[in-house]
Amino acid sequence: MEKVIKAIKRLKEEKNEPLCSYLYDLVHLRKHVEQVTGMLPENCRMYYAMKANSEKEILETVYPFIEGFEVASIGEVKKARAVSPTVxxxxxxxxxxxxxxxxxxxxxxxxxxxxxxxxxxxxxxxxxxxxxxxxxxxxxxxxxxxxxxxxxxxxxxxxxxxxxxxxxxxxxxxxxxxxxxxxxxxxxxxxxxxxxxxxxxxxxxxxxxxxxxxxxxxxxxxxxxxxxxxxxxxxxxxxxxxxxxxxxxxxxxxxxxxxxxxxxxxxxGRFLTSSCGYYAVEIIDIKETHSKAFAVIRGGTQHFRLPVSWQHNHPFTIIPIEKWRYPFERKAVGSQEITIVGQLCTPKDVFAKDVMIEELRIGDIIMFLYTGAYSWSISHHDFLSHPHPQQLFLQEESVLKV
CATH class of the missing domain: 3.20.20.10 (Alanine racemase)
Structure with a gap:
């Protein structure tokens, strides 16, 4: 996770606009899949359920450690064949x-x-x-x-x-x-x-x-x-x-x-790839209505639909960002419950409801954990025509950007 946090901070230093990115730790993914498949009994075979996450970099990373791919459309068949003509x-x-x-x-x-x-x-x-x-x-x-x-x-x-x-x-x-x-x-x-x-x-x-x-x-x-x-x-x-x-x-x-x-x-699917993914989003507003506090992030469930689909509070961590570019006071909340929401024009655009936080400021980054499966892949990407998040794939010595 430390490598991912460093990458997020570096991204924030490079950008003027609010951050909104998916990051995938391919080193972690490789080690995790190798460990999981290595424990199976001799007559068992692991196929990766591509519906969880069919990004090319994910497929190529898991490919050496699995028996094959499980697909649910001819489009997914073709994605598998793009990785290997014989898998x-x-x-x-x-x-x-x-x-x-x-x-x-x-x-x-x-x-x-x-x-x-x-x-x-x-x-x-x-x-x-x-x-x-x-x-x-x-x-x-x-x-x-x-x-x-x-x-x-x-x-x-x-x-x-x-x-x-x-x-x-x-x-x-x-x-x-x-x-x-x-x-x-x-x-x-x-x-x-x-x-x-x-x-x-x-x-x-x-x-x-x-x-x-x-x-x-x-x-x-x-x-x-x-x-x-x-x-x-x-x-x-x-x-x-x-x-x-x-x-x-x-x-x-x-x-x-x-x-x-x-x-x-x-x-x-999710058991193999969920833990390699992170959805990092910047807080663009903090507000109170009817005695409830809300943190509005750059992004929304059109990028990351899993929490609202399953009706759970998704786990996250907060990455403090010290830079503040406005001349007025920076809004902050602390030691209280807050609901994390996105930019969409619907009250269902919620990631975590009434969660206790120690401190959160406009401009800080919320990093949602375990977003490597059924996250971007199941989301309604173009609702309201907001920009898509940046997709980054972290290797040991380099970052591949898509």
Whole structure:
């Protein structure tokens, strides 16, 4: 973090206008991804869920340490191919068009995660027309119940996957199509789970379901995609998912359930890239209305939508800036609660509500932490046509600017 703070202060010295920048520590990202993937059991593979952050520099940094990329559009397929023409790609997401299915086949996608009966039928026809045999995993929306988490993708009505009640129909159809090779199942039932023991319970459910279907319908189980869903605790960054304990228990579960010959796929996003990102913004105003204090930053949720989307107070630190260029007194607040908001014309443009701060002045920098995933990538960039933030990628000896 010290390197990032130095870069922010240097940027502020160079600029006259209020600061608004994303910064990514690629050295940290490289070390973190290498450590995470190095702890996986031997028959497990890590794919990076590109939806979390698909900036070219991020993809190139994680590429040497992952098995491949998980994508959800033909655009993401092409981003993966720009990194490597041969990197394994797995293609998920609901609502794939015919062009996307055909494009994925022609781009040699390793596995298609089929989300519905209609998609399965369309993929079979398109593959036959292209004279290709494609490997598929059926994404199953299990009935549950599942461990609690921030988001549920299955176990309740959602647009994701094939209802468990249709499992027999989907499996038999996939096995009957000569242009399809059924390789196994894709499960992604919860998201942002913070409890590693509950995640082991979840994966055990996946193992039991997949083994049962494989035996019942007599086809070899090559892959189980257990999804991503491993979370980041924005309320307490020191109490996040216990990866060490999880991988140890996962190894025991694999042996216990005799799953050593099945390739187990993880498709993580935020867990890999969240901690490398910072959103640094300058305080341009401090004001009080109806006995509440507000700090207005240069920027807004059009740059960083995650906090308002998930309705949490995002963690941050304050970087004091001593330079003050106006002839009037500098507004400051201290030892009180304040709400941090952006420049947008909506009361929902909020990053942190009623948070206690020791001191904050107009012109200081607020640096939001853990913004390397689902931050810039999910935001409505051009709302109100404010300028985009500067994007900086920090290496050991240099800073790449985009």
């Amino acid at each position: 394994p790609v797995i293609f998920g997401g609901p609502g794939k068009t015919d062009d996307e299915l055909a494009g994925g086949i022609l781009e040699n996608v390793q596995l298609f995660h089929v989300e519905s009966m209609q998609e399965l039928k369309r993929l079979a026809i398109i593959a036959e027309q292209l004279d290709k045999k494609v490997s598929v995993l059926l994404r199953m929306n299990l009935r549950g119940p599942f461990p609690s988490a921030t988001l549920h993708m299955a176990g309740r009505p959602t647009q994701f996957g094939i209802d468990e009640a249709q499992a027999e129909e989907a499996i038999q159809l996939a096995l009957s199509c000569p242009s399809l090779q059924l390789e196994g199942f894709h499960f992604h039932s919860i998201s942002n789970n913070l409890n590693h023991k509950r995640h082991i319970e979840l994966i055990n459910i996946y193992f039991e379901k997949a083994k049962d279907w494989s035996q019942k319908y007599d086809f070899p189980l090559a892959y189980i995609n257990v999804g991503g869903g491993i979370g980041v605790n924005f309320s307490d960054l020191h109490q996040s998912f216990h990866w060490d304990g999880f991988t140890d228990e996962l190894q025991r579960l694999i042996v216990q359930e005799n799953m050593q010959d099945v390739t187990i796929i993880f498709e993580c």
